[in-house]
Amino acid sequence: MNLAALPRILPGLRGSRALRWTHTRLGQLQRTFDKALPQAHCPLTAAFSTSSCVPRKKVMFPGALDSEYTHELRFASNVESIPTYQVMDTDGKVLDAANDPQVTEEEARKIYKNMHVLNVMDQIMYEAQRQGRISFYMTNFGEEALIGSAAALDPKDQVFGQYREAGVLLQRGFTIQQFMDQCYSNEKDLGKGRQMPIHYGTKELHFQTISSPLATQIPQAAGAAYAMRREGKKLCAMCYFGEGAASEGDFHAGLNMAATIGCPVIFFCRNNGYSISTPSIEQYRGDGIASRGIGYGIDTIRVDGNDIWAIYAATKAARKIAVEQNKPILIEAMTYRISHHSTSDDSSAYRSKKE
């Protein structure tokens, strides 16, 4: 009801007390009217524009969860980017004491050692491929901090990776010999020499065998998480993928299913800026992958992918929510792929050495 129209409708009601009474009654009538009839269908209420002093109506369709009617024709677009959680500065100093990771020195040393082992192993295996000893390899340069996420998991949490998660395997206890066995496809390879190098998999360490098709692991992780929920063992599934794989249909299917069915799964996106030669600006136009999680009704956090304690803390908190509330969490780790995509790639073809 437009209050300004009142004197015209009810002349002589300019007295403040009468006006206030009328306003209250009209407001009550308006609310009763609005609850009874959707505004769009009632020509009577449609004739009056809602003023700021009456409450806005909720959309009553089953598909609308919490939407309110508006009379402003405005397209929503992303204005504020989701912030990136960070614990340390570039010198490794914890900035806020409240974020101190609370790990023992032994644990911290193990993580640090594994980051180094991963880096050195990658250097050696890259050279081995160039020397013709193995057919193919993928390095993890720049993404070693992923190990922090593995450190925050239970050893029996099922891991569904993409291909750049060798650090997770190292942290879980995969030996260098086992890495070599798979890459060289010898008789001791757990995969029995059937797949290309770096397609690791180990039942003992609860790490599902890597497959080449991208993002296929995402709905699988949701299903595995549901199985674990049914078993009641308070375990979760951990699903790694890159920002490029997040464009695949399987990503949308997997996240939507995990959210609607209620699966204790952590979706961990390694946003390293490149999908082979395709930079992220050509991969998506929205606010990264994190904004998509919100769209699916999933609690989401963005973290500094090179800050090991940020990754550790986020994964630990995510795991707690997933396992206790049986719902998925999305973590987007912002990092940079220093390495080429693989030994079949020479990234100087699409990015400058300076970058």
Place this chain on the structure above:
Amino acid sequence: MVTPLACQHRAPARQIARLAKRLYSSAAEINSFEPVRGMDLGVAHSKLLLRSVASVQASSELQSLGVADSDTKKMNMCQAINDAMRHALSADNTSVVFGEDVAFGGVFRCSVGLADEFGRERIFNTPLTEQGIAGFAIGMAAMGHTAIAEIQFADYIFPAFDQIVNEAAKYRYRSGNQFNVGGLTIRTPCSAVGHGALYHSQSPEAFFAHVPGLKVIMPRSPIQAKGLLLAAIRDPNPTIFFEPKILYRSAVEQVPVDDYMLPLSKAEILKPGKDVTVVGYGSQIYALENAIQMIERDMPGVTCELIDLRTILPYDAETVINSVNKTGRLVVAHEAPRTQGFAAELAAEIQERCFLRLESPVQRVCGLFVPHPLVFERFYMPCAVRTYEAIKNSLSY
């Protein structure tokens, strides 16, 4: 007979009237194809369905499984499938059934009552995403659970093709047998229903028969559906179970109420014969039955051997080879389009294994190589008449 001049024009009219009367009374005969004359066609009149308890008791296969003498209940195919899932869910606590609209009972009513009995944690709806359904099912099966996923129509299985072919089929092999998705079963209604057109009538079994690592099954009747589905669910390999939707209500048998499994990769000889081997699966079996009836009526002394393949991958080549070695002639029929359909595989395999025994080229009676049309379905389908022609061609080569 002398007719007055005035009535001369009426004589031909009377003759025409008499002719018309004869025409109308035998319209069905004259308007239908010559071979079909006077025949009762289709699954409703099939003698292959075990409609009586006596016929169930007489079945040698059911005898060997020990269920021939058990209690039976009159069920159509969708009720039999419902019963199979009930047995699977009761026996295996890790088994779940999910897909689009399964919770309320399913669009074909195959999951009626399951959610009430086993709870919404085990019988649940998924969002509208076949690739999600397949991937989710693979994930559950990878954890050792039994995932019975439903794809609402086989025509919509293609978004899940990557998950099925690249993941499910290869899961065990690529992991060096560390992991597997043997607990995965995908059920999906398939085949023509009369008014389904392009997207509610497809039979895509050939696409999946080309994938090492999968099992592909298509039953022809309620008793078969129940036994084969239970076998598929419990088989330690990912399985696709195609259910010819036209048979859901039209095929009715006395189905044993017990839990029983029919053997996979074992074809069944439905009718023995000595002159020609006729192979098919699913709803096509009833068209083949009619074609054989017409052949044996029109060519006395000729007998046709009818084989239901039941499992399309891995298929029972031995039964077909033994039969062809006996008859020397083979006719294969399926609803799916001709080129690269499953009949092509069977024809190639049989000609390789039985070349010198064959008396005539292997005949394939299949859907025309066009998308499945609506009003023209009658022309598309490999009906009893086309099969009759093919058998006749084979016999008179």
